[in-house]
Amino acid sequence: MAHRLLVGGELVLYGDVGRIWYDDDGFTATDVMEALAEFGEGDLTVRLNSGGGLAFEGITIFNLLRAHAGRITMIVDGIAASAASVIAMAGESRIMRLGAMLMIHDPSSVTWGDAQDHRHTADRLDALATNVAGIYARVSGKDLDEVRDLMRVETWMSADQALEGGFATAVDEEAAEEMSAFAYDAYLHAPSTIPQTAYRPRPSLSATSSAPAAKTKEHDVSALSATAAQLAATTTHTQPTMAAPAPAAPSAPAPAAQPAPAATELQPTQPTMSVRDATMDIMSRCRSARLSSEQTFEVVEKAAGSVEAAKDLIITMMADRDPQPNITSAVRVTADGRDRFREGVTLSLMHKAGMQGGQVNEFTGYTLKELARASLQQAGLKFDYADPMELAGAALNMPTMIGGMHTTSDFVVVLGNVANKSMLRGYEEADETFELWTARGVLNDFKEVARVDIGFFPSLKEVPEGGEYKYGTVGERGEKIQLATYGRKFAISRQAIINDDMNVFTRIPQRMGRAARRTIGNLVYAILIDNPVMSDGKTLFHADHGNLANPGTALSIASIDAGRAAMAKQKDGAGEAVALNVRPKFLLVPVELEGTAKVLMESEFSPEKTQRVPNHVRGLAQVVSDARLSGTAWHLAADPNTYDTIEVAYLNGNSQPTLEQRPGWDVDGTEFKVRIDAGVKALGTHGLYKNPGAAPN
16 A cells, blocks of 8 residues: 555645644654655655644655655645745755745744743754755755845745745746645735635644744643734734734735834733733643644634633633533642652652662553653643654653644653662762761852861960950961862763663763762862962972971881871961871871771781780771872871861752753753762861872881
């Protein structure tokens, strides 16, 4: 049986580009790929009659046709608008039937969020528009900037104008077929010459090409329907919108792109919401109530931009569907159901990943692809027809090219929760030693901060009878500490979902959690190894600081005792020359010296003597070994709560890494970012001692 798109040996592309509504009869890139595979090699005629739809779907179809092994003859039977105009560029021969039209314009989208969200979406739209313009420019021979100008004002071209502009190679004098059914007045400047019979009596999701919505409401939103576009022409917009009001069009399309004339506006006394925003709110409510596309169009038309009126209409339609509705209960059960779904899937994935707290439940046997489909069904979206890659992309809330459409799947939330737990698990599992002997600090911003020396006031002054108390000198020391940000990204792709690859949101974030903690450890031990210059112009370990053995000696009872004495003799920096009697609490050694150090710290008698001589450094310090220390050098460190040694400060005291996510742009999937904000600095010299070491005798 021949593929439905192959008619009489020709590829017939009529209707919407991509699946816009679940009851739609358009065509997808998968449909085209299957039809081309069935057709095989050889010259192919493609008949096109489409008002547009999903722009990335159109770009994919364009590339599929360009890759076909044979000459492509493209015939525009009625219209090639928006995403369909990209498809039209795939033909070596591009023939416009008499009366046919071609339209190019900029992609548009709806963004919910703050100013940064809007800027982010604008950047995506600019990138998409430039890519599409490159296709038009390469095929037509026009300059890229000239094409961008035509796209910005939404240019409609007759057959002759498309030929003159290089978008077509010929005009067929035979009259064009009827325009493809589409709500064309949802476009900004659709010519009035398009017949009214072409309008489809339902909201149009494919009126404009679209980049992703930055943040959507609970349910997906669409571009304005034909009725909403008419309302927009007579209502003041009080919020930024993605499209201008639709003006009255001339009787024939202009030969060149011209700015649309300003529409007459009626000024409401107290406008509170733009018609576009109100319409999107209404359509979201209609989807929540599971109204059909025809019912949704009816509500939008009758409500005329009033959300309150729409509520009444929706309730009435739900009552007609169910004679005894319980609307409040239904909404509550739906919300509870989605919560239970998220919790159940999260626990099942945690069990599969071997994480503590995971459970075996009804979702344990599901593959990731099956969980993706279930999440879409929970959101009220039907993806039974979708190919696996399309389904995975929708579940990951990937951007679509439909004006304003965005899925509301819980799947990406669940994966994010599991990835975050995996990351924190990896962070906690990281075997790090720096926290044993360093101080933890708090910084509230990224400005450089000077610390006060906790070694001030080594002693109090005598106060004679009737005498006056003297102020001690308190001031900021020279050492300063400042936060820095450390992080990396990873992504969960559509392919990972199809391949049921658990590693991408379990083992990878787990390893990145370990890496976050390891990064802080690297910074701490780099100070001991690199011996940085302090504020006095001398290195941390320096003879003038009294904390450096010269020459170095092997780790032994005598050398440890010498280090203890040197720390005890350290004097304060207040000019009083008072010994601070600093006591070592930690013995920091390379892993090669760990055994020797533990013997020296734990033996009751000296392991260096044959006689039973008491070990007078027994229990002096806790042994801490680390692989980043190497060679023969070893260190002593005081209690960081008593004397300044090395401080590890975190932003607002949060020592755990943060996981953030967003829809992918550079990758087909969802992007995750692991970040930690920390600052590491040696704040004092009195509490640290270094012996460069030497080979044992």
